Amino acid sequence: MINKKKIVEELIRFLDERYSDAKCSLDYVNPFQLLIATILSAQCTDERVNKVTCTLFKKYRSFEDFARADIEEFMEDIKPTGFYRNKAKNIKKLSEIVVEKYDGKMPEDIDELVKLPGIGRKTANVVLGNCFGKPGIVVDTHVKRISQRLGLTDNDNPDKIERDLMELIPEEKWTKWSHQMIEFGRDICSARKPKCESCPLSKYCGFYLDKKGVM
DNA sequence: CTCCCGATAT
DNA sequence: ATATCAGGAG
Structure with missing residues (x-):
């Protein structure tokens, strides 16, 4: 519990530094x-x-x-x-x-x-x-995968994951944080071949630790 | 849990 | 060949 807070803190610091200008990558005008x-x-x-x-x-x-x-x-x-x-x-x-x-x-x-x-x-x-400026956490495949790897949730259901993350992430950051996580997922923490070497959070990551444990 | 379903990376 | 991609409905 206290550990989750620490991981989230580091995660947010990393995301704000690396993906400061993350935004929706869909084209739209309204x-x-x-x-x-x-x-x-x-x-x-x-x-x-x-x-x-x-x-x-x-x-x-x-x-x-x-x-x-x-x-x-x-x-x-x-x-x-x-x-x-x-x-x-x-x-x-x-x-x-x-x-x-x-x-x-x-x-x-x-x-x-x-x-x-x-x-x-x-x-x-x-x-x-x-x-509409109404913050919400977007639990897509990237947010789900990364949150599970980092142990921010034990759930597999997106609605439950959303609730877990709402407890951990400050409300005003929800929308931006979601986009940052999506870029992080595409860039480094991908589903198939995540670039754990260049991930500053690997020491907290269940996926990385498992991978090392097996090898 | 299954189905929908084309395009691309591995 | 197969897994995966900004999910949702039945």
């Missing part, structure tokens, strides 16, 4: 676009999402446009992002709901957002944090 881009980014790199949304947002400029979309055509539009049937259906359905129930403007409340199809806490927190 909350509507970020919401759609974040849904498309599930199990897909931001790079590919940006390639798709670059043309997609010229064709669909509002929730009304997606609500009216031809589903087959829309599926083709987003195909390279993977899971395109589910994503297309969810975005169309969600857009219909936003048009009907919310007058075409997305709700800015996490409990309302999460009710929409295709939106979980991860997606909701990305949009709320980056567009």
Whole structure:
């Protein structure tokens, strides 16, 4: 417990030094676009999402446009992002709901957002944090993996991990911290071949210690 | 727990 | 060939 605090302190110091300008790497110009881009980014790199949304947002400029979309055509539009049937259906359905129930403007409340199809806490927190100044911890695959390796949580469920991290990280840092963790994960603490040699936190890391123990 | 699912790194 | 990528729903 006391040890977790110490690890978090060092982690935050490292992240602030190394990833001081971390931010969302999805391309968007308004909350509507970020919401759609974040849904498309599930199990897909931001790079590919940006390639798709670059043309997609010229064709669909509002929730009304997606609500009216031809589903087959829309599926083709987003195909390279993977899971395109589910994503297309969810975005169309969600857009219909936003048009009907919310007058075409997305709700800015996490409990309302999460009710929409295709939106979980991860997606909701990305949009709320980056567009509406409402801090939230984004538990994606990177945040989950790093938090587990460093022993900041014993849970495997993203919702529980989010709660564990909320206890450890100062609220005003939640959004920025999430982006810093994601860059850290892509850069050093990757899933496959993490660069433990260049990680200042390896002495606290279960993954690194296990790896050394076996060797 | 399973399914959705294309693109890329290893 | 296979694991993984800014997850979420049933």
